[in-house]
Amino acid sequence: xxxxxxxxxxxxxxxxxxxxxxxxxxxxxxxxxxxxxxxxxxxxxxxxxxxxxxxxxxxxxxxxxxxxxxxxxxxxxxxxxxxxxxxxxxxxxxxxxxxxxxxxxxxxxxxxxxxxxxxxxxxxxxxxxxxxxxxxxxxxxxxxxxxxxxxxxxxxxxxxxxxxxxxxxxxxxxxxxxxxxxxxxxxxxxxxxxxxxxxxxxxxxxxxxxxxxxxxxxxxxxxxxxxxxxxxxxxxxxxxxxxxxxxxxxxxxxxxxxxxxxxxxxxxxxxxxxxxxxxxxxxxxxxxxxxxxxxxxxxxxxxxxxxxxxxxxxxxxxxxxxxxxxxxxxxxxxxxxxxxxxxxxxxxxxxxxxxxxxxxxxxxxxxxxxxxxxxxxxxxxxxxxxxxxxxxxxxxxxxxxxxxxxxxxx
Numbered sequence: 001x002x003x004x005x006x007x008x009x010x011x012x013x014x015x016x017x018x019x020x021x022x023x024x025x026x027x028x029x030x031x032x033x034x035x036x037x038x039x040x041x042x043x044x045x046x047x048x049x050x051x052x053x054x055x056x057x058x059x060x061x062x063x064x065x066x067x068x069x070x071x072x073x074x075x076x077x078x079x080x081x082x083x084x085x086x087x088x089x090x091x092x093x094x095x096x097x098x099x100x101x102x103x104x105x106x107x108x109x110x111x112x113x114x115x116x117x118x119x120x121x122x123x124x125x126x127x128x129x130x131x132x133x134x135x136x137x138x139x140x141x142x143x144x145x146x147x148x149x150x151x152x153x154x155x156x157x158x159x160x161x162x163x164x165x166x167x168x169x170x171x172x173x174x175x176x177x178x179x180x181x182x183x184x185x186x187x188x189x190x191x192x193x194x195x196x197x198x199x200x201x202x203x204x205x206x207x208x209x210x211x212x213x214x215x216x217x218x219x220x221x222x223x224x225x226x227x228x229x230x231x232x233x234x235x236x237x238x239x240x241x242x243x244x245x246x247x248x249x250x251x252x253x254x255x256x257x258x259x260x261x262x263x264x265x266x267x268x269x270x271x272x273x274x275x276x277x278x279x280x281x282x283x284x285x286x287x288x289x290x291x292x293x294x295x296x297x298x299x300x301x302x303x304x305x306x307x308x309x310x311x312x313x314x315x316x317x318x319x320x321x322x323x324x325x326x327x328x329x330x331x332x333x334x335x336x337x338x339x340x341x342x343x344x345x346x347x348x349x350x351x352x353x354x355x356x357x358x359x360x361x362x363x364x365x366x367x368x369x370x371x372x373x374x375x376x377x378x379x380x381x382x383x384x385x386x387x388x389x390x391x392x393x394x395x396x397x398x399x400x401x402x403x404x405x406x407x408x409x410x
Contacts, residue, residue, distance in 0.1 A: 041291030057272030059117035064268020150365030180363035184397030282376030
């Protein structure tokens, strides 16, 4: 229901602003701009779905080989004690555990193309356990909100954009980025756990979170000793090596178990095209609404209003010029990326705003896009509290990013 109001609100606000611009400012091109934006967003939504088809076909096929070979069950047994506490509605050793951990692992390594098929397969497995097929279950919401937190250890793409824009040290945002995305993930976990009455002080949960935190801390300690070139090499080599090892281990495991690995691959790969077709309406609908909201200028008005509000209370408004990226990020990844690049062009890659937009870009993820993609792939139309909690975690991440920006760069 919440998404209905948000989705309709984008169109209503856009129409009202367009009428005002036309009547008061005699802007005769505003309606053409909105309609062009609608067609362009619809085209983008279809192209995204089409581009996902080949990737999902490959990885869903590989995932099926791993599932038949027992690799997914093996991973599920390892993470089972921890995930059994976070996802009490999912049976022990269920394949969804392994699929979710593979999705999170791919995100950690910045392997977005691999993370999406793993995540869609995990959502499909969770849907099989869902008694109300059109309504998101607690397990699906926990998985989705954690996924939208965008936890990653190697934000190479952002540092690459900074290098392209002429930053003197493209990796100077690395530590703030990692801290920001980690805060968002922890906030997501705590918020949803409180809503679902999950005991975070349980010995198993506490020890796993402590171990993960320690591991991330040690990795960060090592990575910060590397130069930009060494960091890029580390990212490219180990991220892709791990992905290749997963693929090869699944295939070798299938041979070891003497299954027909090619037939398993074909069986799993068939779902790639079917999934891509299912998500087209959801993606097109969401992206068109976002495009209309952006094209009418509503995002600019919102930013200016926030700057005026913060200035009224005497708050330093230096960060408000970076807020369009923070506000666009939950709506559109490509839109936020464009705003990030525009901010670095306008203010300079080494400016406070130029660095802060990069932290915003890496601290959160495209919440609305992910909701439309993952829930749409299994036919869920009632999202319950998934969007509210995802956006609340995003807000915490944005606040953390602002503090980190001031702490590191002022």
